[in-house]
Amino acid sequence: MGSTKYIFVTGGVTSSLGKGIISASLAKLLQAKGLRVTIQKFDPYINVDPGTLNPYEHGECYVTDDGAETDLDLGHYERFLNVKTSQSNNVTTGRIYHNVISKERKGEYLGKTIQVVPHITDEIKSNFYKLGESGNYDVIITEIGGCVGDIESLPFIEAMRQARWELGATNVLSIHLTLIPYLKAAKELKTKPTQHSVKQLLVAGVQPDILVCRSEYPLPTDIRKKIALFCNVQLNCVIEALDAETIYDVPILMSKEKLAERVLSKLKITNNTKPDLNEWKAFLGRHKNPTNEVSIGLVGKYVELPDAYKSISEAFVHAGAENECKVHLGMIHAESITKENCKELFNDLDGILVAPGFGERGIQGKIDAIQYVREHGIPFFGICLGMQCAVVEFARNVMGLKNATSTEIDPKAKHPVIDLMEDQKKITNMGGTMRLGAYDCELAKGSKLQSVYGKGKISERHRHRYELNNEYLKDMEKQGMIAAGVNPESGLVEIIELADHPWFIGTQYHPELKSTVLNPHPLFVKFVKAALEQKKAETQVLN
Ligand code: GLN
Numbered sequence: 158m159g160s161t162k163y164i165f166v167t168g169g170v171t172s173s174l175g176k177g178i179i180s181a182s183l184a185k186l187l188q189a190k191g192l193r194v195t196i197q198k199f200d201p202y203i204n205v206d207p208g209t210l211n212p213y214e215h216g217e218c219y220v221t222d223d224g225a226e227t228d229l230d231l232g233h234y235e236r237f238l239n240v241k242t243s244q245s246n247n248v249t250t251g252r253i254y255h256n257v258i259s260k261e262r263k264g265e266y267l268g269k270t271i272q273v274v275p276h277i278t279d280e281i282k283s284n285f286y287k288l289g290e291s292g293n294y295d296v297i298i299t300e301i302g303g304c305v306g307d308i309e310s311l312p313f314i315e316a317m318r319q320a321r322w323e324l325g326a327t328n329v330l331s332i333h334l335t336l337i338p339y340l341k342a343a344k345e346l347k348t349k350p351t352q353h354s355v356k357q358l359l360v361a362g363v364q365p366d367i368l369v370c371r372s373e374y375p376l377p378t379d380i381r382k383k384i385a386l387f388c389n390v391q392l393n394c395v396i397e398a399l400d401a402e403t404i405y406d407v408p409i410l411m412s413k414e415k416l417a418e419r420v421l422s423k424l425k426i427t428n429n430t431k432p433d434l435n436e437w438k439a440f441l442g443r444h445k446n447p448t449n450e451v452s453i454g455l456v457g458k459y460v461e462l463p464d465a466y467k468s469i470s471e472a473f474v475h476a477g478a479e480n481e482c483k484v485h486l487g488m489i490h491a492e493s494i495t496k497e498n499c500k501e502l503f504n505d506l507d508g509i510l511v512a513p514g515f516g517e518r519g520i521q522g523k524i525d526a527i528q529y530v531r532e533h534g535i536p537f538f539g540i541c542l543g544m545q546c547a548v549v550e551f552a553r554n555v556m557g558l559k560n561a562t563s564t565e566i567d568p569k570a571k572h573p574v575i576d577l578m579e580d581q582k583k584i585t586n587m588g589g590t591m592r593l594g595a596y597d598c599e600l601a602k603g604s605k606l607q608s609v610y611g612k613g614k615i616s617e618r619h620r621h622r623y624e625l626n627n628e629y630l631k632d633m634e635k636q637g638m639i640a641a642g643v644n645p646e647s648g649l650v651e652i653i654e655l656a657d658h659p660w661f662i663g664t665q666y667h668p669e670l671k672s673t674v675l676n677p678h679p680l681f682v683k684f685v686k687a688a689l690e691q692k693k694a695e696t697q698v699l700n
Contacts, residue, residue, distance in 0.1 A: 162296050162424045163297050166300045166332045168304055168334045170335050170336040175404075177233045177300060179369055179411070186408055195288055197285075198246065199247075199249075199281070203251045205249060205255055206589065219467075220618045220667065222241055222595040225593075227242070227246065229467050234246070235670075236471055238673075246288070250312070278316040281313060305358050318362040330424055335355075339373050368396065370384065370396065396419070403444065448481045448482070449480070451483075452487060453487070453685075456489045466488075469510065472677070473486050476677050482685055489526075496529075507688035520546065524553075538662055541666070544653060547661075561574045573626055574625070575624065584622075592619050593619060596644050598642040598645075598652065600612075601641045609683045621665065639655070652664050662684075668680045
């Protein structure tokens, strides 16, 4: 624990108020003042991690360098802070119980009756403090998922209460994010839901220090006063959080409301440094004042839920800003694509990205899309399953292997150009057993990829069970599909590219997971550039 200070962020009234963005924005402001900050997320659901959850349930599963399958909010933390997260940054109720039950089975509790209080709450607290023990952080922000008042968040709120009691009010701070709805008919902002939400916290023994109030309209002083009085917080600790044009505006909005200053004064941290947000503001300037625009199609099967592709769409925001270019990202349902409608569907698009995914649904649409863009010189970017589909398409339509496929689709495939990795064949447990996390990759000399990255050795994050079957590699390369990057230890092909195409790249890894505001990913930056060039070429043809 040392001298680390803890900030807890809870939410009330409704879910989806943006606790992750508020936490990331506060962390950004503290970081901009020179403090060492990280954010962790505690989720009250019973899955041990979100790795086994369908994207429709929970959006994208974000993967860290150390191979943790985590909540998508960790992606926001990394994108805002430009600092890596790890397994310890995301803990669920499932993991807490898993740990406690394992200890019980080992007899570590010496015959005691195991109860929510103190055993579950002790386990939660020891996880609250884990990252702080390294001495690497001045401040740790802990976001508690869900809403106060939910049965399942109770042990977390209780652990938070105990943490404050144990460490004292100058070391533990409670921020509550709430909603101030506007009633159109009454033309009024309403504070009652917030009062009720704070009461829920008070029943659990937690008095929030700061209220961050989401609102569609500015909060007038009388409303702020009312909230302060009824919720027992200081007037200047009622923070207004207006709807923002982009999530990347939120640190600036919070800076205007002096959120970081309030936090520091409550935690008795003396720091008068003016936050250095110059690079951040420069990014916002580029993002909001594009000099050009491109349209890119994202082909996937979870497109009804944009959160399923969160890191990809954010990577395009970063790459767009880098190119001073607005990227219009259109979602295309893989199941809606046929050989016949590609021309019409892709007519106004300057590039196509085929997304990651699992299972057979939508595969044929992805393959048809890839054939079209390959044959028409349209910039293509395939990620994970998208890369695997590109290999299948190439095998079928260029190498003439009619039945080529992935064994994920047909376990008895005649030409399994994508096959289960050897060490995956014996695995029966689904959770945490894919090839996960960062692996090294050596780039082929003279490949496009080497010039994209500007170096020969990279490390990128993975989440898959299948891989390119190296038995087909020689023939593939003979016909023009090159293995542009290989893992040096295993020989697994991590990247494919086509030599005779303006931009046709597939990665077995997920580059989107490493793109941040201050470090846009070079593959996305160059893909947007390729799309811009495609657009220019198209316009010239039309003129
Ligand atoms: N389903 C594929 C595999 O497991 C691809 C996974 C992905 O796109 N993340 O290998």
